[in-house]
Amino acid sequence: MSDLTTPPLLEIRDLHVRFAVRNGQVHAVRGLDLTVHRGEVAAVVGESGSGKSASMLATLGLLDINASASGSVRFDGTELLGAPPPVLRSIRGGRIGMIFQDPMTSLNPVLDIRRQIAEAVITHRQVSPRQAESKAVELLEMVSFPDAVRRARSYPHELSGGMRQRVMIAMALANDPDILIADEPTTALDVTVQAQILDLLRSLRQSRELAIVLITHDLGVVAGLADTVNVMYAGRIAESGPVVDIFHRPQHPYTIGLLASLPRLDRPDRELTPIGGVPPRLYEEPEGCSFAPRCRYAVEACHEVEPPLERVEASMVACSVLPMRSRTAEGSL
Amino acid sequence: MPFLLLGIVTIAFCISRLIPADPLASIVGVRQMANPTIVAAARQKWGLNGSILEQYWVFLKNLVRGDLGISFRTRKPVTHDLLDRLPATLELAVGALVVGGVGGVALGAYAASKKDKMADHLSRGFSLLGSSLPVFWIGLVFLFVLYARLGWFPGPGRLPPRTKPPGHVTGFYTIDSLLDGNFTLFRQCLWRLVLPCFVLGWAYMGQLSRLVRAAMLDEINSDYVRTARAKGLAERLVMRRHVLRNAWLPTLTILGFSFAQLLTASVLTETIFQWNGIGSYAVQSANTLDFPGINGVSLFAGLAFLLANLATDVLYAVADPKIRLA
DSSP: OOOSSSOOSEEEEEEEEEEEETTEEEEEEEEEEEEEOTTOEEEEEOOTTSSHHHHHHHHTTOOOTTEEEEEEEEETTEEOTTOOHHHHHHHBTTTEEEEOSOTTTSSOTTSOHHHHHHHHHHHHSOOOHHHHHHHHHHHHHHTTOTTHHHHTTOOGGGSOHHHHHHHHHHHHTTTOOSEEEEESTTTTSOHHHHHHHHHHHHHHHHHHTOEEEEEESOHHHHHHHOSEEEEEETTEEEEEEEHHHHHHSOOSHHHHHHHHTSOOTTOTTOOOOOOOSOOOOOSSOOSSOTTGGGOTTOOGGGGTSOOOOEEETTEEEOOSSHHHHHHHSTTOO | OHHHHHHHHHHHHHHHHHSSSOTHHHHHOTGGGGOHHHHHHHHHHTTOOSOHHHHHHHHHHHHHTTOOOBOTTTOSBHHHHHHHHHHHHHHHHHHHHHHHHHHHHHHHHHHHHTTTSHHHHHHHHHHHHHHHSOHHHHHHHHIIIIIIISOOSOOSSSSOTTOOOOOOSSSOHHHHHHHTTOHHHHHHHHHHHHHHHHHHHHHHHHHHHHHHHHHHHHHHTSHHHHHHHHTTOOHHHIIIIIIIHHHHHHHHHHHHHHHHHHHHSTHHHHHHTTOOSHHHHHHHHHHTTOHHHHHHHHHHHHHHHHHHHHHHHHHHHHHOHHHHHO
16 A cells, blocks of 8 residues: 555646547546555546546647646656656656557557667667667566567567567566556456456566556456556546445445446346446536436436535545435445 | 560550551651652561561560660660660659659658648648649749759750760769769769759659658557657657658558659650650650650560569568568
8 A cells, every 4th residue: 555645656636638629629637636656556447538548648748739738747746737848758658657558559560579668768768779679678578578588579460469568568667667557458458368467567566666557447457456446437536545445335326336337256146237328428518417417316406516526434526415325324335 | 574564565566556657758768658669678678568467476576585676767776775775764763763752751751740830731832733733844944944044053965065975884974974083074964963853853752742741640640659659759759760660661652663653754854854865765766656666665664664563562571570571
């Protein structure tokens, strides 16, 4: 668990991301707060379009040209939003590494992997190309890439998905970053390979005191790796807190819905309950709570006022109905 | 490949023979056409007697031995004529390829990196001009303005007037003048290449830069470009090392093809700039119904395209690791 007395490593406050589209704009991230401490694994969970990836890309200044971000992203005392490009570049790949969802397309198809990893080294350190190349092979060994010395000159198309994701991780960790942002690192992989990659992340995290921001829609991945969970819905945090509390005492109807739609090995007889409806499109600001149209607990007030994020026990919850109920009628869920 | 060449020469042979005009008129002169003895003798001498099939058979037999026949017009073997003129055309085509290739890639890459900004519009306009203005018009305007009016560039021709060509070693005036140690002449020859190469290369530059721009914009939103940025790479390096390198692949396919086009489409440029190359040879041969000359040029053009395609395939295999190892 993280040490809460030291200042956070990454602190995102009131982050907004807007995408300009043909008929106006999409307000994809609507005031996100997220805190990551040194050595902590913070999961960001939500369905597609909930703003998980957009907020992380905004953190590193990697948003597409039609997107704009506002708010505050502080990394170890430095404000990253609106920071000059050289500052951002030294942090990207230097102190913050990032890996992406699809290792099939995230590697350059015409460069061999040694070169692509060495490039990450050379960009941030004063080393000769030869040193960078041997460092690249070391990094491959670190991520348990089999036969790293001989296969370092492979091209991406010669590798399996899992191997490519290892290459991505090696690349992201080339300069010993403080944080690894992993955007759906296992989504495109087979289940067995998923487990291997998660094992790798777990062991790297322990051996290097690496903080990880784990973006995923897979609660199974979260349970295995994360310390804290941030559930995002329609561009905001619906609920955040320690992983144990989120899984065992979810307070927000959306979190409860997510968990109810998850199959469980220990309770095979349980019916899976999907959440009805679809998330809002965010072309226009939702009125009231953005989850209210799909929420079975919603009352009239939910459609009018957007609930603020408030502390409930160990978690922060943005719901004005359920936490109240659980406070009055203990453990009714 | 031999079958393709056979097809090319056959079609060229048929088309030239199907023209309803008699090349004898240009061989013996219109006035002599009334004299049956002379006409019959000339027909015999130039192998125009016998049926078309017989002529075709003789033509093929000679072709296999590398003999393209004697030109009706120059009275020299066509192979000799072509080899004599090849260096001039190659000089022009290589120059145009450099102008068009380097200029096109640079312009396309620049436009892509400045997408939808003023610089992008300007460079696209420049490309569009190059690929839409007819070569004969640009050539004449350039000669008129830059040579006749302003005197910034030399006039047409491979050599300054009343200058002796350098000693014949390769036939390339630029290389031969260097071999002679004559640097003044080398500079003059090079300087004279600038206008025709630009005129010929501009169209090509326009075509290529639009292709490079489109290919780069295709690649720019790829995941691996985002990865490169996430590594902390400077935007310039992202463009050059990642985007351009991948945008090369579709570009390469037209690069070789275009070189063949430059070799064979220099007809207008050579005519305007009085360039004694294969293009102007083609025009002269066609004007005088010089069958061996026409067939020779057709064969040359066919060969140029085939070799360019082969070179493209080889280059592609070098540039694309997926092909190299497949």
